[in-house]
Each structure stands twice: as C-alpha cells, then as structure tokens.
Amino acid sequence: MSxxxxxxxxxxxxxxxxxxxxxxxxxxPQTGTYLEGLNPxxxxxxxxxxxxxxxxxxxxxxxxxxxTCRLAHILEGxxxxxxxxxxxxxxxxxxxxxxxxxxxxxxxxxxxxTWLGTFHSVAAKILRIHAELVDLKSSFTILDTDDQIRLxxxxxxxxxxxxxxxxxxxxASLIDSWKNKGLTPDKVTxxxxxxxxxxxxxxxxxxxQDRLIVLNACDFGDLxxxxxxxxxxxxxxxxxxxxxFRYILVxxxxxxxxxxxxxxxxxxxxxxxxxxxxDDDQSIYGWRGAEVDNxxxxxKDFPGAKVVKxxxxxxSTEHILGAASGLIATNEDRLGKTLxxxxxxxxxxxxTGVWDAPAEARMISNEIENWKSQGRLYDEVAVLVRASRxxxxxxxxxxxxxxxxxxxxxxxxxxxxxxxxxxxxxxxILSETDxxxxxxxxxxxxxxxxQTSVQKLQMAARSMNVSLEHATRELVKTDEIxxxxxxxxxxxxxxxxxxxxxxGVLKPVDLAERVLDESGYTQMWRDNKDAKSQGRLxxxxxxxxxxxxxxxxxxxxxHVSLVLDVESGPQEDEISLMTLHAxxxxxxxxxxxxxxxxxxxPSQKSLDENxxxxxxxxxxxxxxxxxxxxxxxxxxxxxNRQIYGSWQSSIPSRFIDELPPQHVTAEAETGYYDHSYxxxxxxxxxxxxxxxxxxxRTSPGWQRYKQSQKSATVITGTATRKPVKNKGTNFxxxxxxxxxxxxxxxxxxxxxxxxxVAFEKSSEKKVLDGFVEKx
DNA sequence: GCGCAGCCCATTTTT
DNA sequence: TGGGCTGCGC
Numbered sequence: 046m047s048x049x050x051x052x053x054x055x056x057x058x059x060x061x062x063x064x065x066x067x068x069x070x071x072x073x074p075q076t077g078t079y080l081e082g083l084n085p086x087x088x089x090x091x092x093x094x095x096x097x098x099x100x101x102x103x104x105x106x107x108x109x110x111x112x113t114c115r116l117a118h119i120l121e122g123x124x125x126x127x128x129x130x131x132x133x134x135x136x137x138x139x140x141x142x143x144x145x146x147x148x149x150x151x152x153x154x155x156x157x158x159t160w161l162g163t164f165h166s167v168a169a170k171i172l173r174i175h176a177e178l179v180d181l182k183s184s185f186t187i188l189d190t191d192d193q194i195r196l197x198x199x200x201x202x203x204x205x206x207x208x209x210x211x212x213x214x215x216x217a218s219l220i221d222s223w224k225n226k227g228l229t230p231d232k233v234t235x236x237x238x239x240x241x242x243x244x245x246x247x248x249x250x251x252x253x254q255d256r257l258i259v260l261n262a263c264d265f266g267d268l269x270x271x272x273x274x275x276x277x278x279x280x281x282x283x284x285x286x287x288x289x290f291r292y293i294l295v296x297x298x299x300x301x302x303x304x305x306x307x308x309x310x311x312x313x314x315x316x317x318x319x320x321x322x323x324d325d326d327q328s329i330y331g332w333r334g335a336e337v338d339n340x341x342x343x344x345k346d347f348p349g350a351k352v353v354k355x356x357x358x359x360x361s362t363e364h365i366l367g368a369a370s371g372l373i374a375t376n377e378d379r380l381g382k383t384l385x386x387x388x389x390x391x392x393x394x395x396x397t398g399v400w401d402a403p404a405e406a407r408m409i410s411n412e413i414e415n416w417k418s419q420g421r422l423y424d425e426v427a428v429l430v431r432a433s434r435x436x437x438x439x440x441x442x443x444x445x446x447x448x449x450x451x452x453x454x455x456x457x458x459x460x461x462x463x464x465x466x467x468x469x470x471x472x473x474i475l476s477e478t479d480x481x482x483x484x485x486x487x488x489x490x491x492x493x494x495x496q497t498s499v500q501k502l503q504m505a506a507r508s509m510n511v512s513l514e515h516a517t518r519e520l521v522k523t524d525e526i527x528x529x530x531x532x533x534x535x536x537x538x539x540x541x542x543x544x545x546x547x548x549g550v551l552k553p554v555d556l557a558e559r560v561l562d563e564s565g566y567t568q569m570w571r572d573n574k575d576a577k578s579q580g581r582l583x584x585x586x587x588x589x590x591x592x593x594x595x596x597x598x599x600x601x602x603x604h605v606s607l608v609l610d611v612e613s614g615p616q617e618d619e620i621s622l623m624t625l626h627a628x629x630x631x632x633x634x635x636x637x638x639x640x641x642x643x644x645x646x647p648s649q650k651s652l653d654e655n656x657x658x659x660x661x662x663x664x665x666x667x668x669x670x671x672x673x674x675x676x677x678x679x680x681x682x683x684x685n686r687q688i689y690g691s692w693q694s695s696i697p698s699r700f701i702d703e704l705p706p707q708h709v710t711a712e713a714e715t716g717y718y719d720h721s722y723x724x725x726x727x728x729x730x731x732x733x734x735x736x737x738x739x740x741x742r743t744s745p746g747w748q749r750y751k752q753s754q755k756s757a758t759v760i761t762g763t764a765t766r767k768p769v770k771n772k773g774t775n776f777x778x779x780x781x782x783x784x785x786x787x788x789x790x791x792x793x794x795x796x797x798x799x800x801x802v803a804f805e806k807s808s809e810k811k812v813l814d815g816f817v818e819k820x
Numbered sequence: 821g822c823g824c825a826g827c828c829c830a831t832t833t834t835t
Numbered sequence: 836t837g838g839g840c841t842g843c844g845c
Contacts, residue, residue, distance in 0.1 A: 136834065165835045189835085209841095265835045300834095333833065432831050434837095454833080488821095495821045529821090607835065626832050648831055666832080689830065690836035 079114045079121075079150050083107075090322075090353040091115045094124060094292065097313070097347035098320040099340070103384045104369075104672035105360030105632065108322055112296060113143060115320065116158070117150040125291040127157030131312065132294040133164050137608055139296055139630075140166075160290070164305055166607045168268040172275075175282055179271045184599075186262045186472070187606040191465060192481045193217055193264045200252050204245060211242045220250050224266030225302040225334030227273055230254055260480060269304045276311045287315025298323030298343075302334035310346070319347065325380050326373050329626060329666050331658065332651075341380060358384040360632055362391025364708040365678050369671040371705035376661045384672075393710040394671065394678045396641075396701055401685045402435070406442035409637050412679065413448060413620060416635055423449055427621040427633040429670050431646040435639065436622055443620065450620040454627035459605060463570065463581040464588055468605065470560050474544045475598055478512040487513075490569035492533040498526050501816075508815025509798055514541070523799060523811035540564060553601055554593040561585065625670045636674035639681040641667075641698035644688075667700045680704075775814070776800055782817040789820065 080088060087107055090100045091114045102108035116132065119125055134140045140162050148155035160167060169187065176183040188196070197220070198213035219240055223233055230251035238247030257263060263271065276283040293313055295301070298321035301309070313319035321343065328337040344350050358366055366384045373379070399405045413426055428439055436452065443450045458464060466489055472482035488494040505525070506516035520526055521535050540563060547556050561567045567585065570578045595601035621633065640646055647663035655662070671678050682697045776782065780792045782802065790804035800817065803809045 163835065169835095187835090268835080329832080330834085332831085434831085457834090491822080493821070497821090624832065650831060662832095687836070 079117045083110075083114065084357055086353055086355050086357070087111050087114075090355065091118050093351050093353070094119055094122075094320075095318055097317060097343075097350035099298075099343045099350055099352045100320065100322040100355065101340075101352065101380060101382055102322055102324055102355040103358060103382055104324065104327060104669070105358045106355035106384070107359060108296075108324075108355065109142065109146065111355070112294060112322055113146040113150060115294065116143075116147050119292055120151055120154055127154055128159050129289060129291040130158060130160060130294065131167065131290040131292070132158070132161045132296070133167055133309075134296040135163060135300055137163055137166075139163075143296070163607070164308075165265060165268050168272045168308070169263075169607055171286070172263070172268055172271050175275050175279075178275050178279055178282070180258050181263070181271070182261050184261065184476075186260075186476070186479065186602075187268070188257075188262050188264045188481070189460065189465070189606065190217070190265075191460070192262075195481060195484070196256060196260075197249070197253055200249050200256060201242075204242075204249060204252070206242045206245060206249075216241055216246065216249060219246055220253065220264075221266055222334060223250065224264075224270050225304055227270065227304040227307050229270065229274065261478070262481075266304070269308055272308055273304065273311070276308075283311060283314075286312055291316055291318060293319045295319070295321040296323075299325050299328040299337055299340045300330050300335045301339050303336055303339075304334075306336065306339045313347075317347075325378075326376075326382075326665055327629060327669050329629065329662060329669060331655070331662050337378065341378065354382050356382050356384055358386045360675055361386065361672060362388050362676060364391050364393050365671060365674050365676075367708035368394040368678065368704050369668050371708065372664065372671070372700060372703050373668040375703050376664055378658075378661060392677050394680065394704065394708055395710055395712050396680045396682070396704070397712040398697070399681055399683050401683050402438040402640075402687065403442070405639050405681050405683050406438040409439070409639060409679075409681070410442045410446055410448060412637070413635075414446070421634070423618045423620045424616075425634040426637070427623065427628065427631070427635070427673065428637045428639065429623060429625050429628050429673065431625055431640055431648060431666070433624055435645075439622055439639075443622075448620060449617060450622050453621055453623035458584065458587070461581070461584055463584055466566065467557070467561060467585060467588055468602070470564060470566065471557060471598055471602060473514070474541055474548065474556075474560065475602065477514040477541070480506070480513045483513045486564075486566075487534075487537060490565045492537065493529040494533050494537075495530065498530040498534070501525055505813050505815055508813065514538070519799065520813065523813055525812055525816060548598065552593075553595055553598045554589050556598065557592050558589060625666045628673050629669050632673055632675055634674070634676045636670070636678050637681070638667075638670050638678065639683075640686075641680050641682045641701055642686060642695040643698055644695065645686065646698055647700070664700060664703075667698075776817070776819070781820050783820050784812060784817045787812070 080091065083091060084107075087110065090098065090111045094115070100108070100111060102111065112132075116130065119130060120127060132143065134143060144155060144158065144161055147158065147161075160170075162170075172179075172181070173183045173185075176185055194213045194217050197216050198208055201208045201211065201213055201216060219237075223237065228237075230247060233247045233250060235244070235247075238244055238250075240246055241249065257267065276286075290312060293309065295309060300323070309319065309321075321340070323340050325337055325340050328335060328340070331337065344352060361369075363386055366386055370383055397408070399408055409428060413423070416426060417423060430436055430439075433455065440450070440452070442448075459468075466486055469479075469482040469485040472479045473486065477483075484499065487499065502513050502516050502520060505520050506513045509516060509519065511519075517534050518538060521531055521538070526534065544556065544560050544563075547559070551559065567582070570581050570585070591605075592601050595604070621631075643649075646667070647660055651659040651663050653659075680701065682695070682701065684694060685692055686695050687693075776792055776795060778792050778794055781789065782792060782800075783789055784802070784804070787802070787804045787810060788806045790802040790807075790810075793801045793803050793809065795801070795814075798814045799811055800814055801809060801811050802817070
C-alpha cells in the first residue's frame with residue numbers, strides 16, 4: 046500500500062454522551078488526518094457514508110486503506126458509536142488487520158468496535174443471544190468439518206444407504222452448498238435432493254439438522270443460516286439490529302455467498318447504509334459457494350447505489366498491470382475496470398518454456414539465487430502454484446540447494462489430528478453430552494474398546510435417548526459389554542469424573558496438561574516411533590501455549606472454533622511457496638508463476654465441471670497471480686509433466702496467448718519452445734477448449750445426475766433419536782425374550798431399562814431392554 | 821481388537 | 836506417483 050506515512054495518531058474522538066446520530070455526514074468538516082493523501086476516488090469512497098455504496102477496488106488500489114479510513118471517518122465525525130458499526134470480513138486475518146489499522150488511525154476508540162469480525166464470528170455472537178429461537182441453547186458447540194462428516198456418516202448409515210457409493214463427504218458438500226444458498230431442509234428442491242442416494246438427500250439433511258439440535262450443536266453453515274431464520278421469523282429481533290447497526294461495511298464482497306448476501310440485505314434494511322468493497326476480477330471462490338453475481342448485481346439490488354471505482358494501482362509496474370489487464374479483459378462476466386499506474390517502465394513479464402517440472406524448479410531456484418546475490422531478500426520472492434502437489438518439486442529443489450522457504454497454507458494447526466483429539470478430551474470433560482467428542486477419544490489411546498463396544502453404546506444411547514457417556518454409565522452395570530472393554534470403560538468414566546472435579550480449580554492449561562497426561566494421550570505419541578510423532582508432540586506443546594492465554598476452558602473452546610489461529614513463528618528471510626488462492630491479498634516484488642499448461646492451469650477439472658464459468662474463474666486466478674507482483678512476474682510452462690504417476694506432454698496454457706504481446710517477452714530455456722511455436726499451439730489449444738465442453742456432458746457429475754434421475758424412489762421415514770421422554774421398560778417380569786448374543790431367556794426383574802434375564806443357554810445376566818426383543 | 825498389504829483416487833479452502 | 840482407507844489375517 047502507498048503513502049503509509051500519512052497515518053498518524055488521530056486526535057481523541059469527541060467525548061460526549063449524546064452523539065448526534067442525525068448529524069449530516071457529508072457536511073461533517075472533520076478533516077481528520079486520515080483524509081490526507083487519499084486520491085480523489087478513495088476520498089470519494091470514504092466520505093460517501095450514507096446509503097448503499099459499492100467500492101470496486103482493483104488489485105493494489107488501496108482497498109484496506111479506504112475501509113479503515115471510512116471507519117475512522119464515521120467515528121471521528123460522530124456519526125455513530127463504535128458499537129453501532131458492523132464490519133465483516135471473511136478471514137480472521139483480515140479482521141485483525143482491519144482492527145490494527147483502524148487502531149492506528151483512531152487510537153483507543155477501536156476497542157469499542159465490538160461488531161468487527163468475520164461473518165461467522167459475528168453470526169455466532171448473534172446466535173448465542175437468540176439461540177432458543179432456533180431450539181438451541183446459547184452454549185451450543187460449533188462443529189468443525191471433521192465432526193460434521195462423522196455425524197453425516199452416522200445418519201447415512203442409519204438410513205441403510207451404502208456410504209461407499211454415497212460418500213459422507215459428498216453429502217456434506219451438498220449440505221454446505223444448500224446452506225450457502227440459504228436453504229433450510231424444507232426449502233431444498235426435489236431436484237437438489239436427488240443429487241444424493243436416489244432422492245434421500247433431502248431427508249438426510251433434515252435428519253442431520255435434527256441431530257445437531259439434539260447435540261446442541263451447529264456447523265459453520267448453520268451460524269449464518271440460523272441467523273436468517275431468526276431474522277425472518279422474528280421481525281422484532283431484526284428490528285433490534287436495525288436500530289443497533291447504523292453502518293455496515295463488508296470486505297471482499299465478491300466472495301459472499303447467497304446466504305451471506307441475504308443476511309446483509311436483511312440487516313441493511315435498517316438504515317440502508319451498506320458499503321461493500323470488492324473486486325469482481327478477484328472472485329476465485331465460486332467452488333465454495335461465492336456468487337460473483339452478488340457484486341455484479343449490486344446496483345440492481347440496491348437502487349440508487351453509489352459506485353466508486355478504484356483503478357489507480359500503487360503496487361505494480363505498467364507491464365505487470367498491462368499483462369494482467371489484457372488477460373482479464375477476455376472475461377465476459379465482469380463489471381470492467383482498468384488498472385493504471387504512473388510507475389512507468391519496469392521489466393516485461395516473462396514467459397519461459399522448460400522441459401519438465403524438475404527443470405522448472407531448477408530454473409526458478411537459479412533465478413532466486415541470482416536475486417539474492419543482487420542484495421535482495423528471499424522474503425521478497427513468492428512461488429505461486431495452482432495445486433499444492435506442484436509444490437513438491439520446489440521443496441525438493443530448495444532443500445537440495447539449502448534455500449530457506451516457507452509453505453503458506455496447507456493443513457491448519459487446529460485441524461491436525463492430535464489437536465482435535467486433545468480438544469475432544471477438553472470438550473467431553475466440559476460437557477458429557479458431547480457425543481462426537483466422546484466417540485473420538487473413548488478408544489484413543491487404545492484401551493481395548495473396539496467398534497462393537499462403541500456400537501453397543503450407541504444403540505443403548507439411542508434406545509434410552511441419552512448421551513453416549515450416560516449410556517456407558519448404565520451399560521457397564523450390565524453384562525452387555527464384558528472383559529477388557531468393560532473395565533476400560535469404567536476406568537474412563539472415573540477419569541472423566543476426576544478431571545471434571547478440577548474444572549475451575551486448576552487453570553485451563555494445567556487441567557489440559559493433566560488430562561492429556563493421565564489419559565495416556567501424550568504417552569501414546571511418545572511411544573510412537575513414526576517420524577511425525579515428534580512434530581505432534583510439539584504441536585501439543587504449542588496448544589498448551591494457546592490454552593494458557595485463557596482463564597476458562599469454555600472461553601478457550603469458544604475462540605478456538607472461530608477466531609483463533611496460531612501466529613506464524615519468528616519472521617526469517619524465506620521464500621514463500623503457496624497456492625494462487627492463498628496468495629490473494631499479498632504482494633511480492635518478485636513472483637514466479639510455474640505450471641501454466643492446459644489441464645494444469647486452467648485446471649481440467651474446473652473446465653469439466655463448470656464450463657465457461659469455470660474457465661473464467663481460472664482466468665481470474667491467473668489475474669490474481671500476476672497482480673501479486675510489484676516488480677517482476679515470471680511465468681513458466683513445461684513441455685512434459687507427470688500427472689498421476691505417468692508422463693504426459695503438455696500444451697502451454699491458453700492464458701499465455703491471452704497476454705498482450707507488448708508487455709511480455711518469451712524466454713526459452715533450450716529451444717523446446719519459443720514464442721512462435723507457442724503461437725502455433727494456439728490452434729490445438731482452442732481445439733482442446735471445444736473438446737472440454739464436449740467432455741462436460743460425460744463428466745461424473747452429469748452421469749451421476751442422470752443416473753439419479755432414473756432410479757428415483759420414494760423418500761422413506763426416519764429413525765434417529767427423537768426427543769421422546771425417557772421412560773421405563775416395556776418388558777414385563779416373566780416375559781420371554783431374545784438377545785442377539787445370549788439367545789433366549791426369561792425376564793427375572795426389571796430396573797428401569799435394565800433387565801435381569803435368565804438365559805436358557807447361559808447364566809443370569811443384566812442387559813438393557815434395547816438389546817432384547819419380545820418373542 | 822489390531823496391524824499390514826493392497827486398492828483406489830486424485831484442485832483450489834475459510835469458517 | 837503417493838497418501839489415505841478398507842478388508843483380511845492374526
């Protein structure tokens with residue numbers, strides 16, 4: 046970003062108990078220092094506080110600056126209290142950055158911005174206040190993707206659907222996509238429901254939602270979706286937020302999905318002061334529900350909206366911008382803006398053909414060493430790939446040469462196996478009704494409690510309509526589970542009881558350490574000689590560090606699901622290696638863009654599944670990639686690439702041909718490719734383009750759809766835990782029964798659901814009534 | 821209940 | 836080619 050020097054501490058905000066809310070904003074002559082150094086368009090965007098405003102902010106045009114200045118402007122002008130501004134971002138990182146930068150402008154007042162956060166954290170906050178309106182308790186837990194899939198798997202199995210043919214992952218993605226569109230189970234169309242298991246998709250969604258309520262839990266999609274339900278069914282609640290939020294600000298609007306759009310639209314009905322900032326050319330998350338259409342349609346949705354285009358770029362040279370602009374101009378579906386800069390000259394964007402991926406890595410490594418030897422930093426360099434598997438070649442090369450690098454993105458800290466296990470322990474001691482947590486760790490470390498035992502616990506829990514832990518307590522009193530499993534379960538229950546007694550006594554960290562120690566969890570990894578276990582132990586240590594910053598376990602767990610992410614370690618001088626997606630929002634003086642080949646980039650899969658829309662999104666990704674560069678952008682393509690183990694010769698990406706020649710220069714490594722050869726390839730490229738559309742009709746998705754159309758069946762009833770009151774048994778003393786394992790017998794006595802049965806082929810045993818049937 | 825060998829399937833990822 | 840999952844044998 047430019048002109049950071051104009052950021053100076055702002056004067057203290059007007060201190061008064063009666064801020065005039067109707068102060069005419071445009072006449073507020075509060076010429077705070079924050080307005081200095083803004084270009085005319087930026088200033089325009091900052092002071093247009095009233096009504097609907099769309100700020101189309103191209104790459105590197107000072108978007109964050111506009112957002113933060115706008116906040117400062119509203120606050121310093123006394124137009125609203127900090128708590129009356131709703132500002133939403135997509136990532137925690139963006140929220141944190143905004144908070145920091147606004148703090149730099151207005152000082153302490155920033156702490157009052159209680160409604161600055163991600164969509165999800167703001168929605169969770171609202172949902173906790175009104176949880177009971179959607180049958181939740183305000184203490185609801187937020188499930189991560191892993192829990193979500195496990196739960197869905199259970200539901201699928203409970204419906205006797207083959208979970209190999211119809212995978213829980215696929216069902217989860219459908220549910221997510223429905224939630225992204227704001228669809229509750231009753232609103233899912235037949236056609237949509239038929240995407241899964243011959244039409245059972247809708248039913249599974251419904252059962253899954255019911256299960257979530259029983260578990261007092263939400264998945265990520267629910268946070269927003271429940272908000273929608275609350276706002277639409279309870280206008281009084283919505284009205285309260287209308288009164289509360291005087292101004293709404295949205296970052297990265299092009300990434301919003303339908304649900305988020307509806308949520309914003311409802312909230313904006315209050316004052317109508319909705320300002321969204323985004324760039325349609327950088328919409329790269331369509332596959333995850335983002336609707337570019339939201340930003341394309343903004344002026345229609347909010348008639349009279351003011352549109353401000355930020356096109357002056359402060360980041361890149363004219364050749365980089367020229368190349369990127371020329372490329373993106375090929376897209377049809379865009380609002381259209383052209384970046385410009387007064388940074389004249391600079392180097393042409395290079396396009397280089399190489400033999401294969403190792404050659405590509407070798408060549409790029411050489412360039413990086415060159416750069417370093419010229420006194421520049423590794424920190425200034427990024428290698429941006431389309432798919433993470435392309436990273437391997439670079440990592441190998443960097444390691445061989447001893448070049449320091451860091452991978453950005455990849456598996457997140459809190460999604461690691463050991464961290465999830467540890468969380469499950471904490472969750473279960475905090476809430477004994479957390480069945481998912483119980484299931485996860487009841488046999489981790491191995492205690493001899495196998496699948497069959499767990500299944501029995503589940504059956505018992507279902508038949509008694511209680512939690513798994515509760516069912517366990519009952520079941521160990523009987524002979525349903527015996528031997529090692531039974532004693533292990535008993536011991537586990539005792540452990541849990543002991544740990545719970547320390548809640549509020551020990552500090553969260555100390556409790557957590559004790560639990561992981563006494564459960565044998567830490568020992569399990571110490572004993573494991575796998576190469577990764579050392580790292581896992583270190584992660585657990587890091588986890589303790591994170592927990593130590595909280596006073597209560599609840600507080601910690603609340604944050605962990607939505608807000609917390611681990612700060613990256615001390616900054617060293619390292620090359621950044623990441624996907625193009627991960628690079629959005631970042632900038633580097635020197636950017637390498639390897640793998641520009643048909644099928645790799647644009648990705649064949651994207652083309653197959655989404656046709657022209659997919660291609661346009663890939664092109665936006667290319668645009669994002671090029672515009673990350675400040676000084677140099679270097680594109681590569683290989684003549685041969687290994688795909689799934691086998692070598693394939695490849696064709697240069699069509700995107701290479703779309704770069705305006707005046708901003709590009711071809712550098713061939715050895716003459717396998719030169720620019721004219723590449724041009725000749727254009728014929729073949731367009732042919733493959735046509736064939737990709739042909740292929741789309743034979744794609745798996747299309748096939749699956751056709752198949753599901755053919756074999757439609759009637760939706761069947763449900764069989765999950767229904768909120769039925771826990772009652773005694775239906776069995777009578779003296780009655781003859783059958784038990785799967787023990788055979789026939791006669792009931793001697795009954796104690797609630799616990800039966801004492803004299804079995805004919807076995808001795809007298811205590812069993813649960815859910816396990817026997819009348820004969 | 822646990823460990824290993826063969827098998828299948830492969831973007832992008834935030835909350 | 837390689838990682839993750841399943842099914843089989845102990």
